[in-house]
Amino acid sequence: MKDLVSAVPSLLNDLYEHATAPDEWPRFLEKFARLFRTDTATIRLTDLNDPVVYQSFTTGFHQSINQFYETGAVERDPFRETLATSPLGKAVVSTAIISDRDFERSDHYQRIFRPNGNFYALGTQFERQNGQGMHIGVHRARRKGTFTREEQSALELFSPHLRRACGLARLMSDLNQAVNDARHALNNLPFGVWQTDGRLRVQWMNTAAEEALAAHTYGLGLAGNRLNVFDGKHANALRTIAARLIENRSVTETLKLDRTGACLVLTQSRRSNHGFQIGRSLNPGILCFLLDPARPSQLNERHLAAIYSLTPAEYRLANLLVRGLDVGEASALLQISPHTGRTQLKSMMRKAGVNRQAALQRKLLLCADTLKNNHG
Structure with a gap:
């Protein structure tokens, strides 16, 4: 038990480090399986009432067997109902659900466990939400013996951390979706919009801005990754405007670009924060809009x-x-x-x-x- 418990903290660090990257879950499962002296482990998102697998991550499972389980064999899983009805976070060992003799005769053992070289299982359902549940399980060969009470306790240590890790993953997924939605909305704008830092280094831009800066529309472009105005007079004015915004001497500035009425509108995107913070500080930024209200009707x-x-x-x-x-x-x-x-x-x-x-x-x-x- 001492060796098992002492290995938990480092594995928890690994869990949180990769929680927001779904592709990293199998790597976590590999280390998780080794902790319990086995080669196979799974995390599955299933329906709490119906035999449906929505998503799963595995290590050590033959792909064809895992696919067979997800598409039909889950209905005959003798552990599914117990996991779904046990107290959240409680570790359940397979021998408490079905005897070795009955399990050896079961279709689940013959079709799922035996081809992977497993006999005993230990699992817990650590999250339930909207009629769905997530559980983690480890499995090992009969010769290695059933899972001990100490191993059950170790698995229960992971349960609240797995729940928080899934919460972080959902939060990051929602954030990424919001960013993608915002990017799509920005790309539908008929004018250029982009953001720079205080030194006019471009951090992101929409499609219209990419086209305009690449084509040097209205004398604007990029030098390296920095916003540049090719007219010397306008370049000096742009630097002065940027300084005024970064130093909070102004909130919005306008730079007229040519006689068509085209202009660059610059505004503060965020103010500098000098309060206590952890991690990278948020430097003040500048949001830029390339507008041409005149829109001459004649094209060249x-x-x-x-x-x-x-x-x-x-x-x-x-x-x-x-x-x-x-x-x-x-x-x-x-x-x-x-x-x-x-x-x-x-x-x-x-x-x-x-x-x-x-x-x-x-x-x-x-x-x-x-x-x-x-x-x-």
Whole structure:
């Protein structure tokens, strides 16, 4: 028991270190199995009432046997009901559920345990929520003997920690989903938005910003990973604005980029925090919006032809689409059939590498010098 208990803390550290990475659970199970002198272990998410396995992580199990168990054999598992009805966190040994003689004759032993070289099992259900339960189990050969009371106690030490680890995993999963939803929403915006740190190093950006900065739209781009304005006067102004925001001398600043009315709006994304904190400090950041409220209706035909090989007919259609007209309205104004308009639209999207009209409009408006300027 002394050796078993002394090994628990380091394994708990491993559990929490990898709790938020589902791919790491099998590695934890390998160490967990060795702690109990066996080669196989499982963590399963099952239905509390019906013989359904929603998810499982295993180590030491033959894949085909595990798949057989999940798709049907779980219904004949003699341990399933006891685990689901025992007090949460209580360790249950197989010999307390079924005798060795009866188990040896059971279909579960012959189809699941025996092919993996196992006979005895020890498990506990450590989480129940929304009609589902999670349990962990270890299994070993008959020659190694049944699991002892000391081993049951050791397993019970893990139960609350496994519950917290699953809570962390759910929290991280929810956070990742929220981030993905936010990224999707940002990518649907028709204007560029990105965040920098106090030294104007870009930390993230939406798709429109990527296109605009890569194409140097309105004289903006990246030098390394740092936001850069190629006009020297604007570059100095940008550095001054950034300093004002980081030093909390201003909350929002605007930098006019050209005579079309395009501008860069910069605002504080978070304020510096000098209070007590653990881990990396959150440095103040700057949220940037690239806006063109004027949105000139005339696109630069020469540049569109050079970049996307648009034909004159496609250019005329593009010029109307960026005004907000749909392809039917634009076709009517151009006195072409709707079929011809749709064919030209598909051709433009193929040339621009997009599959939606909204994405094409964004590329037309936020791409290298596609907007006609006063310099021709």
